[in-house]
Amino acid sequence: MNVATKIDPLKAKDFASDQEVRWCPGCGDYAIIKAMQKTLADIGATREFTMFVSGIGCAARFPYYMSTYGFHTIHGRAAAVSTGIKLAKPEMDVWVVSGDGDALSIGGNHLLHLLRRNVNLQFLLFNNEIYGLTKGQYSPTSRIGTRSPSTPLGSVERPLSACQFALGAGARFVARSVDTQQKHLPGIFQRSWEHQGTSFVEILQNCIVYNDDVFAEFTAKDVAPDRQVHVTHGEPLIFGADQDKGLRVDTKRLALEVVSIGENGVTESDILVHDETNPTLATMLAGMEPPDFPVAMGVLYCDPAPTYDESVLAQVEDAQERVPDADLNEYLRRGHTWTV
Amino acid sequence: MSIAASTAETLEPIEDREELESVVIRFAGDSGDGVQVSGGQLTQVTAIAGNDLATFPDFPAEIRAPIGTTYGVSAFQINFGARRIRTAGDQPDVLVAFNPAALKVNIGDMPGGSLVILDVGTFSDRNLKKAGYEANPLEDHSLDNFRVVEIDISKRTLDSVEAFGLSQKQSLRCKNFWTLGLVYWLYSRNRQPTIDWLNEKFGKLPGIADANIAAINAGHAFGETAELGEEIKGYFVPPAEMPGGLYRTVTGADALAYGLVAGAKLSGLKLFLGSYPITPASALLHVLAGMKEFGVTTFQAEDEISAVCCAIGASYAGSLGITSSSGPGIALKTEAIGLAVSTELPLIIVNSQRSGPSTGMPTKTEQSDLYQAVYGRNGDAPVPVLAASSPADAYDTAAEAVRIATKYMTPVFLLADSYIINAAEPWLIPDVETAPHHKVEFRTDPEGFHPFLRDEKTLARVWALPGTPGLEHRIGGLEKDYDSGNISYDPENHHRMTMVRKAKIDGIADDIPLQTIALGSEDDSVAVVGWGSTYGPINRAVDDLRVEGMAVAHIHLRHIWPLPRNLGELLSSFEHVLIPEMNTGQLLTLLRSEFLVPAEGLNNISGLPFKTTEIKDAVRKILEG
Numbered sequence: 001m002n003v004a005t006k007i008d009p010l011k012a013k014d015f016a017s018d019q020e021v022r023w024c025p026g027c028g029d030y031a032i033i034k035a036m037q038k039t040l041a042d043i044g045a046t047r048e049f050t051m052f053v054s055g056i057g058c059a060a061r062f063p064y065y066m067s068t069y070g071f072h073t074i075h076g077r078a079a080a081v082s083t084g085i086k087l088a089k090p091e092m093d094v095w096v097v098s099g100d101g102d103a104l105s106i107g108g109n110h111l112l113h114l115l116r117r118n119v120n121l122q123f124l125l126f127n128n129e130i131y132g133l134t135k136g137q138y139s140p141t142s143r144i145g146t147r148s149p150s151t152p153l154g155s156v157e158r159p160l161s162a163c164q165f166a167l168g169a170g171a172r173f174v175a176r177s178v179d180t181q182q183k184h185l186p187g188i189f190q191r192s193w194e195h196q197g198t199s200f201v202e203i204l205q206n207c208i209v210y211n212d213d214v215f216a217e218f219t220a221k222d223v224a225p226d227r228q229v230h231v232t233h234g235e236p237l238i239f240g241a242d243q244d245k246g247l248r249v250d251t252k253r254l255a256l257e258v259v260s261i262g263e264n265g266v267t268e269s270d271i272l273v274h275d276e277t278n279p280t281l282a283t284m285l286a287g288m289e290p291p292d293f294p295v296a297m298g299v300l301y302c303d304p305a306p307t308y309d310e311s312v313l314a315q316v317e318d319a320q321e322r323v324p325d326a327d328l329n330e331y332l333r334r335g336h337t338w339t340v
Numbered sequence: 341m342s343i344a345a346s347t348a349e350t351l352e353p354i355e356d357r358e359e360l361e362s363v364v365i366r367f368a369g370d371s372g373d374g375v376q377v378s379g380g381q382l383t384q385v386t387a388i389a390g391n392d393l394a395t396f397p398d399f400p401a402e403i404r405a406p407i408g409t410t411y412g413v414s415a416f417q418i419n420f421g422a423r424r425i426r427t428a429g430d431q432p433d434v435l436v437a438f439n440p441a442a443l444k445v446n447i448g449d450m451p452g453g454s455l456v457i458l459d460v461g462t463f464s465d466r467n468l469k470k471a472g473y474e475a476n477p478l479e480d481h482s483l484d485n486f487r488v489v490e491i492d493i494s495k496r497t498l499d500s501v502e503a504f505g506l507s508q509k510q511s512l513r514c515k516n517f518w519t520l521g522l523v524y525w526l527y528s529r530n531r532q533p534t535i536d537w538l539n540e541k542f543g544k545l546p547g548i549a550d551a552n553i554a555a556i557n558a559g560h561a562f563g564e565t566a567e568l569g570e571e572i573k574g575y576f577v578p579p580a581e582m583p584g585g586l587y588r589t590v591t592g593a594d595a596l597a598y599g600l601v602a603g604a605k606l607s608g609l610k611l612f613l614g615s616y617p618i619t620p621a622s623a624l625l626h627v628l629a630g631m632k633e634f635g636v637t638t639f640q641a642e643d644e645i646s647a648v649c650c651a652i653g654a655s656y657a658g659s660l661g662i663t664s665s666s667g668p669g670i671a672l673k674t675e676a677i678g679l680a681v682s683t684e685l686p687l688i689i690v691n692s693q694r695s696g697p698s699t700g701m702p703t704k705t706e707q708s709d710l711y712q713a714v715y716g717r718n719g720d721a722p723v724p725v726l727a728a729s730s731p732a733d734a735y736d737t738a739a740e741a742v743r744i745a746t747k748y749m750t751p752v753f754l755l756a757d758s759y760i761i762n763a764a765e766p767w768l769i770p771d772v773e774t775a776p777h778h779k780v781e782f783r784t785d786p787e788g789f790h791p792f793l794r795d796e797k798t799l800a801r802v803w804a805l806p807g808t809p810g811l812e813h814r815i816g817g818l819e820k821d822y823d824s825g826n827i828s829y830d831p832e833n834h835h836r837m838t839m840v841r842k843a844k845i846d847g848i849a850d851d852i853p854l855q856t857i858a859l860g861s862e863d864d865s866v867a868v869v870g871w872g873s874t875y876g877p878i879n880r881a882v883d884d885l886r887v888e889g890m891a892v893a894h895i896h897l898r899h900i901w902p903l904p905r906n907l908g909e910l911l912s913s914f915e916h917v918l919i920p921e922m923n924t925g926q927l928l929t930l931l932r933s934e935f936l937v938p939a940e941g942l943n944n945i946s947g948l949p950f951k952t953t954e955i956k957d958a959v960r961k962i963l964e965g
Contacts, residue, residue, distance in 0.1 A: 046809075048807055048810070048812060049806075049807055053653075063814050063816070064816075064827065068812055069806040069807075069812050069813065070814035070815070071656055071683075071814070071815060071816060072815070072816025072817065073649065073652075073816065074649075074675055074679050074817055077645060080645065080649035080650050081650065081653035081656070083639070083650050084614060084639070084649065084650030084652065084653025084654040084655075084656075084657070084661065085654065085657045085806070086653075087612065087637055087639060087650070087653075088610065088637070088653065088654035088658060089659075089805075089806060092806050092807060109643060109646075110642065110645075110649075112642070113646070315632060316637055319633040320633055322633065323633035326633040326634050328605060328634065328772045329771060329772045329773075331634075332588070333586060336387070336388060336533060336588060337586055337587060337769070338387065338388050338586070338588075339584075339586050339587070340390065340582045340583070340584050340585060340587060
């Protein structure tokens with residue numbers, strides 16, 4: 001990761017390009033780009049070593065609105081293009097911007113292998129549970145029964161959990177946040193940036209045109225405290241407007257359960273403490289859904305491992321150290337040769 | 341291996357040995373019989389003996405098909421001689437068959453009177469049945485037309501390696517080297533390079549090395565001492581006259597890799613290969629993966645699309661991005677190649693063509709992806725196309741592809757085929773510094789910068805490296821404004837951008853050599869025009885016909901798109917244009933549509949290279965009516 005060297009650190013607005021932003025008024029992407037520009041200023045990023053790479057979709061326009069380097073690639077392939085960028089120029093700080101269709105449908109294979117390899121970059125999945133740019137078809141994260149132009153009677157496919165997919169693929173950093181949570185989101189971005197390896201961040205993003213308020217049942221201000229649990233490493237998993245609910249392990253079923261502190265003899269000491277290095281816990285937290293459970297927000301999992309780009313380039317460097325100044329002319333003249 | 345150059349051996353003709361101008365030998369056996377290894381060794385010692393040569397490895401698609409079946413037969417053919425050798429030979433003079441299946445599959449290619457060496461130790465009822473023989477060919481007179489040498493090679497191999505305490509299975513694996521020993525005696529080849537190779541290869545397994553060396557010596561001794569009558573006697577093939585210099589053998593996969601590394605080095609770029617395993621293209625991935633000391637990064641991707649996208653990402657970040665595959669894989673890369681056209685990034689797409697459509701015949705050669713390379717993309721997306729004509733030619737063609745990709749900021753198709761990739765030939769080792777190249781200069785000046793600023797002459801856009809302060813820019817597959825590089829949906833701008841992308845590629849025609857005539861002149865009546873691996877058979881056929889006094893010339897294209905500026909005029913000077921292709925006539929269509937030339941095709945879609953006789957017959961038909 002790069003460190004700012006300029007005397008005057010860049011401000012959030014310095015990361016905006018001169019291009020007019022063309023998302024729909026009220027789109028959640030506005031909030032996300034604002035949080036990103038703030039994050040870059042907070043971490044002291046430079047424009048020349050920061051890069052946004054995207055596939056196709058509404059979210060994929062993101063790079064054009066940033067004053068950094070950017071590559072708007074093709075549908076689903078941002079993970080692959082980014083892997084090439086990191087192998088060719090590992091000092092670039094790469095943020096991939098993707099959506100639920102781009103990352104989990106057409107690009108699902110690339111995301112799987114990006115996470116498995118642990119390429120050192122940040123992968124942001126803007127999940128709005130709908131295809132926006134193609135005018136509203138259901139997506140791989142749409143809930144059963146989603147009515148859309150391609151499913152007029154309601155979709156019948158079971159949706160994918162983005163965070164569970166990431167954990168299953170071997171991600172070493174998985175976090176979740178919401179577009180409108182402007183206090184939460186920059187912190188999550190910063191944690192993802194600090195992590196070495198692929199940092200997977202799911203951002204629940206509201207599509208005001210085709211899937212408005214799809215997350216409202218747990219993001220609306222009046223219900224959010226009772227229907228979200230914000231996880232912090234080393235802190236008990238307590239939530240609720242009155243901070244009186246918590247998550248406990250039901251050891252007989254090896255499952256999480258919601259309990260009320262002060263009821264049935266439950267005390268705070270019974271509440272599970274979040275350990276972000278525990279992949280089993282992360283998987284359970286990622287799978288929690290309303291109405292029975294709160295939706296988990298924050299860093300669900302963080303346990304660094306060697307990165308792919310470092311390992312690949314170490315082999316190249318080792319080979320170059322073993323044969324300093326390798327000479328192709330000499331190489332071609334090795335082995336069985338003869339003179340005519 | 342040692343860094344030592346030997347001088348071609350000048351073997352004196354040996355008494356009682358018949359001198360031959362050239363000979364074609366084919367080994368055939370189960371895919372586990374070590375046929376390809378034997379062929380590789382015979383290639384090496386033959387090259388060192390100073391003969392010119394060409395080889396043709398012919399694999400089954402199955403890695404280890406059931407033993408003894410016809411579909412598991414693997415073959416290796418070598419043509420070597422005292423004259424210039426241009427093909428692996430129309431017909432073998434010698435067939436070595438390790439089992440009945442190998443005999444059955446190959447005997448149809450053998451001319452009457454040719455030598456057929458059989459391991460009769462494998463001709464059991466069971467193996468005969470597996471090969472589909474109803475009667476034993478050793479007994480039913482079906483081989484009466486050939487000079488058949490029956491040797492129980494299996495037993496003799498077992499006897500020769502008895503002392504080394506190997507299992508029966510391990511011992512029988514030495515069969516290929518026993519046979520090689522006999523062939524070395526037949527054609528007075530030197531065993532020592534092969535013995536050195538065995539010691540090096542199996543040095544850590546001394547029993548194995550020693551057993552194989554004993555086997556090769558025993559096979560050689562058998563030739564010297566056995567009374568084989570008139571059927572077998574020793575031959576002598578004098579060295580060929582070749583241009584002077586230092587030689588090595590090279591396969592097309594090797595030469596492509598070396599040419600790409602040379603091109604990248606001379607352009608000042610690191611080489612990045614993104615590739616997904618596919619037959620026969622994987623060989624290039626393997627060679628480049630072993631060249632990391634040259635700063636080469638190879639990436640085995642999760643699929644073909646990732647392979648090309650990674651290469652595009654690497655090019656955006658300032659490396660030379662290369663992707664390599666075969667037809668079905670290239671099809672998957674198509675959308676991404678369009679992205680490279682739109683973003684105007686250098687990219688080399690190597691297509692080692694194989695028989696299609698769909699999976700086709702993965703181990704068999706064909707040149708049926710020319711349309712795919714020239715035309716096969718959505719939108720108006722012109723891409724330069726080059727084709728290598730032989731294993732050795734793949735080196736120069738690869739370096740030329742790098743030159744064009746970097747100088748013109750464009751993807752370039754580099755076509756080879758299964759035959760070129762696998763075949764070997766002697767290669768006059770070039771000075772790397774003399775390869776075609778373009779020294780890349782990245783843009784660093786922020787003054788007046790935008791990413792689609794163009795060079796006035798080449799129309800190439802500037803290449804700005806991420807990490808350069810002040811040059812931050814965004815590119816992508818959306819149409820760009822000509823004057824700013826920003827997204828544009830302006831109708832006139834799209835027309836202008838499409839035309840400038842086309843003009844850039846068309847203009848490359850001014851920067852490539854004019855088309856030359858490989859053999860003959862414009863005064864000849866017939867031009868035989870080819871591209872790719874048909875070079876060898878066409879050249880040999882035309883050479884032979886010219887010796888007969890026929891007015892026929894050979895023209896061979898390296899640059900398929902854009903075509904050389906003078907090609908249309910050159911073709912119009914011939915009364916007849918014949919285009920042999922291992923497809924249904926793809927170059928034929930291209931040349932007809934570009935030049936309205938009344939060319940005719942000669943098509944062989946068998947998965948095998950042309951025989952020179954096919955081409956000669958077609959030319960004779962034209963000239964003799």
